Structure formats: C-alpha cells, structure tokens
Amino acid sequence: MFSKACEYGIRATLFVAEQSAKGKRTGVKEIAKQTDSPEAFTAKILQTLVKSQILVSVKGPSGGFEIDKASLDKITLMNLVKAIDGDNIYNGCGLGLKECNSKHPCPVHDHFVSIRDDLKKMLSSTTLSQLINDLENGYTVLKR
Amino acid sequence: MFSKACEYGIRATLFVAEQSAKGKRTGVKEIAKQTDSPEAFTAKILQTLVKSQILVSVKGPSGGFEIDKASLDKITLMNLVKAIDGDNIYNGCGLGLKECNSKHPCPVHDHFVSIRDDLKKMLSSTTLSQLINDLENGYTVLKR
DNA sequence: AATATTTCGGACAAATATATCCTTTATTAA
DNA sequence: TTAATAAAGGATATATTTGTCCGAAATATT
Numbered sequence: 189m190f191s192k193a194c195e196y197g198i199r200a201t202l203f204v205a206e207q208s209a210k211g212k213r214t215g216v217k218e219i220a221k222q223t224d225s226p227e228a229f230t231a232k233i234l235q236t237l238v239k240s241q242i243l244v245s246v247k248g249p250s251g252g253f254e255i256d257k258a259s260l261d262k263i264t265l266m267n268l269v270k271a272i273d274g275d276n277i278y279n280g281c282g283l284g285l286k287e288c289n290s291k292h293p294c295p296v297h298d299h300f301v302s303i304r305d306d307l308k309k310m311l312s313s314t315t316l317s318q319l320i321n322d323l324e325n326g327y328t329v330l331k332r
Numbered sequence: 333m334f335s336k337a338c339e340y341g342i343r344a345t346l347f348v349a350e351q352s353a354k355g356k357r358t359g360v361k362e363i364a365k366q367t368d369s370p371e372a373f374t375a376k377i378l379q380t381l382v383k384s385q386i387l388v389s390v391k392g393p394s395g396g397f398e399i400d401k402a403s404l405d406k407i408t409l410m411n412l413v414k415a416i417d418g419d420n421i422y423n424g425c426g427l428g429l430k431e432c433n434s435k436h437p438c439p440v441h442d443h444f445v446s447i448r449d450d451l452k453k454m455l456s457s458t459t460l461s462q463l464i465n466d467l468e469n470g471y472t473v474l475k476r
Numbered sequence: 477a478a479t480a481t482t483t484c485g486g487a488c489a490a491a492t493a494t495a496t497c498c499t500t501t502a503t504t505a506a
Numbered sequence: 507t508t509a510a511t512a513a514a515g516g517a518t519a520t521a522t523t524t525g526t527c528c529g530a531a532a533t534a535t536t
Contacts, residue, residue, distance in 0.1 A: 375514085389514085390512085392512060395513065396512075397513090
C-alpha cells in the first residue's frame with residue numbers, strides 16, 4: 189500500500205503531533221524510538237516533511253520537530269502521503285497503463301473505481317487531530 | 333498498489349485467458365507484445381504462474397501458455413495477486429506494524445478496515461471470465 | 477566567545493525489485 | 507534421428523528503495 193518511508197513518516201508525524209498537542213517539541217532520537225523506526229532514515233523523512241511545510245524544525249539544543257497546533261486539524265493523511273509517496277496512489281492505473289481512464293479503461297478500471305474513491309475520501313478527510321485523539325486515549329499505538 | 337511484476341502478470345494472464353477462450357495457445361513473445369511488457373521479465377512471471385498452477389505451459393514448437401477453460405471462472409484476481417505479490421496486500425498493517433489488529437490497532441487500522449475488506453471482496457470475486465468478457469467486447473484494453 | 481546540541485545535506489552502502497541474457501531441457505516436425 | 511522451437515532455470519545487470527554515516531550549519535546554554 190504505502191512505502192516504508194511513508195509508513196515511518198505517518199508514524200513519526202503522529203508522534204510529533206501528539207507531543208505538539210501537549211506543547212512539547214521532540215527530536216529524531218525520541219521519535220525513532222517511540223515509533224520503532226530506523227533513526228537516520230526517519231531523519232531524512234522528517235526533512236521531507238519540513239520542506240513540505242507539514243512539520244516545523246528547530247535546530248540546536250532543545251530543538252527538534254513540532255507541528256503548529258492550528259494545523260492539527262487541517263493536515264490530513266492525504267497531505268502526508270502526497271508529500272512522501274506522491275500522488276500515484278490515487279491517480280495511477282491498477283494495471284500500470286499510462287492512458288487508463290473511464291473512456292479507455294484497463295480491465296480492472298471499473299472494479300477499482302469505488303475502492304480508490306473510498307480510499308481517497310478516507311485519506312483526505314482524516315486529520316491528525318482525529319488520529320491523535322485515539323492515541324492519547326491509548327486506544328491506538330504507534331509501535332509493535 | 334501492486335508491484336510491476338503483478339501488473340504484468342495480470343495483463344499477461346488476461347491475454348492468455350482471452351486466447352485460451354478462443355482455443356489458442358500463445359507464447360512469451362506474443363504475450364509481451366500484446367501487453368506492452370518486457371519480454372524476459374514477463375517470462376519469469378509466467379514461470380511463477382505455472383508453478384502456482386494458474387497457467388499451463390507446453391514446451392517446444394507450437395508450445396506456449398494456456399489456461400484450462402474450466403478454470404476461467406474459478407481463477408480470481410486474488411489468486412493472481414497472491415501468487416505474485418503474496419498476501420501482504422490484505423493481511424499487512426497500513427502503517428507496517430507487526431501486531432496490528434482490532435484488539436491492538438495502529439492509528440489507521442479502523443479507517444482502513446472497510447476499504448481493505450472491499451478490496452479483498454472485489455479481488456476474490458472477480459474472475460478471469462468476467463474480465464475477458466469486457467476485453468473481447470473491446471470495452472477494455474491491455475496496453476497504452 | 478566557546479561548547480554542546482540538534483537539524484541539514486550530501487555521499488555512500490545494502491537490500492530489494494526490475495530486467496536481461498544465455499544455457500539447458502522438452503517437444504514437435506521434418 | 508536431426509533440427510528447430512519454445513519454456514525453464516540460473517547467472518548477471520540495472521534501478522529503486524531503504525538505510526547509514528559524517529561534516530556543515532544553526533542555535534541555545536554556559
């Protein structure tokens with residue numbers, strides 16, 4: 189479904205979001221530990237997310253990553269996925285054809301339409317706020 | 333969504349199925365050409381599909397690949413995907429956690445449930461017969 | 477000002493996926 | 507029986523993804 193980079197990226201962002209909601213800033217080391225992800229690789233992905241203006245980074249002692257509280261319910265899973273994996277997930281053809289669309293469909297095009305639409309809808313309507321709510325409850329987890 | 337191998341594999345299988353329905357056997361060269369796929373790589377994938385008993389191969393002159401007509405409406409997309417990509421697509425966790433399930437869910441688990449179920453349902457209920465029907469009509473295409 | 481901390485950026489390394497090539501094996505047809 | 511044909515299988519090449527390492531830049535603390 190998603191690349192490893194995207195899986196790590198979503199997990200990292202959720203951890204940062206959770207901490208930011210508490211007013212805490214957090215660094216790569218802690219993020220990697222709490223999301224059970226490779227540290228150096230996670231650092232790269234965090235850089236990408238900063239460039240995409242999803243995260244804010246601060247260098248130096250007591251630096252780290254944070255998310256503007258106001259954007260917690262503006263940023264969606266779709267924003268993360270696009271920033272890391274691009275938009276192939278909901279634009280690409282199921283069988284890899286270049287010019288597949290409803291006028292010129294591949295054999296599985298119609299079968300995938302509603303599934304892809306549902307996925308797209310879910311990704312673009314699910315915000316960080318919603319997701320960290322379950323995390324704070326302890327209902328969901330970021331590792332294991 | 334699927335690997336390249338799986339995309340080529342599905343396209344190849346559909347072409348073989350279409351030909352088999354007409355009583356024709358077809359070789360790698362023709363399959364690769366008609367599905368716009370790399371020939372040698374396609375050959376490898378066809379081997380996998382033969383080992384998985386989805387296709388039948390015949391060596392020598394006038395040899396090639398075919399599908400038992402009786403199995404055209406028994407073999408589903410799910411069978412192809414499992415044979416080539418394994419079952420990670422509908423067993424794996426959206427965020428890559430090892431022990432993600434309804435008792436111990438990752439933050440996106442519940443959000444993915446219905447989408448994954450729909451995908452699984454679609455893959456396991458769509459047969460080769462159904463797919464080649466649209467192909468024969470010219471309603472769907474295998475390349476471009 | 478000096479030092480320690482932390483992200484940034486580039487180069488590099490390893491693993492996996494994609495893709496090709498060539499020899500062997502089976503089979504058909506002449 | 508020989509020659510031609512086509513898949514099988516192994517070795518190898520290339521590309522992409524995943525992952526690491528290290529010096530540079532920024533910044534807070536002393």
